[in-house]
Amino acid sequence: MNRRTLLKSATLAAAMAAVSTSQTSLGATxxxxxxxxxxxxxxxxxxxSQLAGRGHQVTVLEARTRLGGRLWTSQAWADAPVDLGASWIHEMDGNPLTALAEEAGARLITTSYDSVIDYDVNGRPLSAARAARLATLxxxxxxxxxxxQRHxxxxxxxxxxxxxxDWASLSNADQELLAFITNSTAEQEYAGSRNDLSTYWFDSLGGYDGDDAVFAEGYQTLINFLARGLNIQLGQTVSAIDSSTSTVKVxxxxxxxxxxxxIVSVPLGVLKKGTIRFTPALPSKKTTAINKLGMGHFNKCYLRFPTQFWPQQDWLEYxxxxxxxxxxxxxxxxxRLTGQPVLLGFNAGDFGRQIEAWSDAQIVASAMARLRLIFGQQIPDPVSVxxxxxxxxxxxxxxxxxxKLGAKPAMRDxxxxxxxxxxFFAGxxxxxxxxxxxxxxxxSGRRAATQAQA
Ligand SMILES: Cc1cc2nc3c(=O)[nH]c(=O)nc-3n(C[C@H](O)[C@H](O)[C@H](O)COP(=O)(O)OP(=O)(O)OC[C@H]3O[C@@H](n4cnc5c(N)ncnc54)[C@H](O)[C@@H]3O)c2cc1C
Incomplete structure (x- = not known):
């Protein structure tokens, strides 16, 4: 996910950092x-971890047989752990993850969006003229x-x-570039389709400053650190929550x-599916938020090759x-990041959703057609994916x-x-x-813990 169009909110970031610091310094309840x-x-x-640290009796119920949810480091390649969920700490300066990663002793490697080669429709690097047009567009x-946003x-x-x-007045060449800009800066970042993203609110995201970094040993390092000493029960799929009496039954x-x-921290997608029954039923403001906010599509395809046939830039764009x-x-x-010949292709929005219905072989064939257009027919097939x-x-x-179009930021509150x-709700x-x-x-987890311990 590419954080290139963030609206920065340093004040908010500083305030949040202050909140989290004061939380961790509170004594036992x-x-x-x-x-x-x-x-x-x-x-x-x-x-x-915040609640257990204050002396509450905490039980974590997790449906999967692993920790981390959308943080998931695969060890399938022993010499190259790869993250199947999130990879980056976006904007490390002031980001609470940076301090946590340091506490956990994690090794971080920065990546740069300036280290990039753009390839044109025909698979060749962009000409100087086309690159200049891309910048103008x-x-x-x-x-x-x-x-x-003022409409x-x-x-x-x-x-x-x-x-x-005035789309109809534009040349096909310009339309291609604009569609690429929409995809690379909005769809790949926010995971919603360009047909669904709200113009008013799609980019109403606060952030920090500084570089982006990945975890050399994967995000799992952080998850394992946070999970230390907690009572976590895996394989517990919650189907109902009854809070109609003073004791909540799960x-x-x-x-x-x-x-x-x-504290309910399941993803919005799970709440949308309605696989958890709430008694009493959730209030209408909450169900409106669940229905109107969008859950995006974003997928990763890691291809491991016998040797590296691509340039050493961090990013290749087509x-x-x-x-x-x-x-x-x-x-x-x-x-550069793993020392192994691995490429990671991202697909977001409509195409990110569509390919989920394809077999692995179809997805790999589609990816390889693209790479062969850029690097030539002679490149080898991947040895593992x-x-x-x-x-x-x-x-x-x-x-x-x-x-999503129709949603408003206040719905997240x-x-x-x-x-x-x-x-209480987190996530x-x-x-x-x-x-x-x-x-x-x-x-959000720290905020929910503070609410729950009040
Ligand atoms: C492919 C991908 C790439 C991403 N890249 C980045 C990135 O580079 N940087 C970044 O900052 N963010 C990125 N993100 C977003 C980031 O991963 C998420 O915002 C974050 O991990 C969400 O954490 P969470 O705790 O809210 O939800 P989750 O991690 O989803 O945790 C919710 C947990 O609830 C469990 N659960 C669900 N239903 C039930 C049930 N019925 N009973 C019990 N348990 C249940 C789930 O199994 C899960 O473990 C990416 C996400 C994806 C998918």
């Missing part, structure tokens, strides 16, 4: 409570968004770009658990013809949340709002300004 945290992703683990694209009604990002820039596939308070919108347009070179399908995952049903003093989708990120999820 005088009235310990039984608290269940549903979900062992980073939000749930952050909440559980990036400005026009931004101008169109500014217009759209009297909200429209999809695609509608805004096409109507503000039903799973293997029994019923009771607690004074419950401008597809319009009939292949968003297809294999972004690649990360893991040669790892492919994600986050939107089919029954404990995620999507990659991460986005602001509705999603986060506690119910009575018994039910990336509940963070108004830092949704879709690992740090947003972490901060």
């Amino acid at each position: 005088r009235s310990p409570k039984r608290i269940i945290v549903i979900g062992a992703g980073i939000a749930g683990l952050a909440a559980a 990036k400005d026009e694209y931004q101008w169109a968004i500014d217009q759209g 009297s009604i909200d429209r999809s990002l695609r509608n805004t770009i096409e109507s503000e820039l 039903t799973t596939n293997s029994g019923t658990f009771s607690a004074d308070r419950v 401008i597809p013809p319009q009939s292949q919108h968003g297809q294999w347009s972004q690649w990360l070179n893991l040669g 790892q492919i994600t399908r986050w939107s089919q995952d029954p404990f995620s049903y999507g990659a991460y949340s986005f602001n 509705d999603l986060a709002a506690p119910i009575g003093n018994r039910l 990336e989708a509940t963070h108004k300004n830092m949704f879709a990120t690992v740090h947003g999820a972490l901060l």
Whole structure:
């Protein structure tokens, strides 16, 4: 996911960092409570570790047989651990993940969006003239968004770009570049389709400053660190939460658990599916938020080759013809990061969703057709692949949340709002300004823990 168009909010970042520091310095509680945290992703683990640290009796119930949720480091290649969920700490300066990674003793490697080669529709590096046109159109694209954000009604990002820039009057060559800009800066970042992203709110994301970094040994390092000493029960799929009496009852596939308070940190996609029954039913503000916020599609395809045949830049980008919108347009070179000949292809939005229905062989054939167009027919087939399908995952049903046409940022506060003093909500989708990120999820978990211990 590429954080290239972030709206920075240093003040907010500083305030959040201050909140998290003060939380961790609080002493033990005088009235310990039984608290269940549903979900062992980073939000749930952050909440559980804060609460356990204050002396509460905390149980984490996790449906999967592993920790981390959308943080998932695969060890399938022993010499090159790869992250199938999130990879990056985005903007490390002031980001609470940076301090946590340091505490965990994690080794971080920075990547740079300036280290990039762009390939044109025909597979050749962009000519100087086309690169200059791309730069001009990036400005026009931004101008169109500014217009759209002042327009009297909200429209999809695609509608805004096409109507503000008088699409029919543009050459096919310019349309290709604009579609590529929309894909690489909006769809690949926010995971929503250009047909669904709200022009008003798609980029209402706060951030920090500085470089982006990946974990040399994978994000798992952080998860294992946060999970130390916690009582976590794996393989517990929650199907019902009853908070109609003073003791909250949580039903799973293997029994019923009771607690004074419950923190729900399951992904928005799971709430949308309605696989957890709430008694009493969730308030209408919360169900409206669940229905209206979008859950995006974003998938990774790791290809491991016998040798490296591509240049050593961090990023390789390809401008597809319009009939292949968003297809294999972004690649990360893991040669420098892992020391192994591995390429990672990203697909987001509509194409990211479509290919989930394909077999691995079909996905690899499609990826290889693209790479052969760029690097020639002689390049070898991959020796091994790892492919994600986050939107089919029954404990995620999507990659991460986005602001969909019809949604408003305030709906994230509705999603986060506690119910009575018994039910609390965490997870990336509940963070108004830092949704879709690992740090947003972490901060949401700390916020829910603070609410639950009050
Ligand atoms: C492919 C991909 C790439 C990404 N890249 C980045 C990146 O580079 N940087 C970044 O900042 N962010 C990135 N993100 C987003 C980031 O991964 C998420 O925002 C963050 O990990 C979400 O954490 P969470 O705790 O809110 O949710 P989750 O990690 O999804 O945790 C929720 C937990 O609830 C569990 N659960 C679900 N249903 C039930 C149930 N019924 N009963 C019990 N447990 C249940 C799940 O199994 C899961 O463990 C990426 C996401 C994806 C998918």
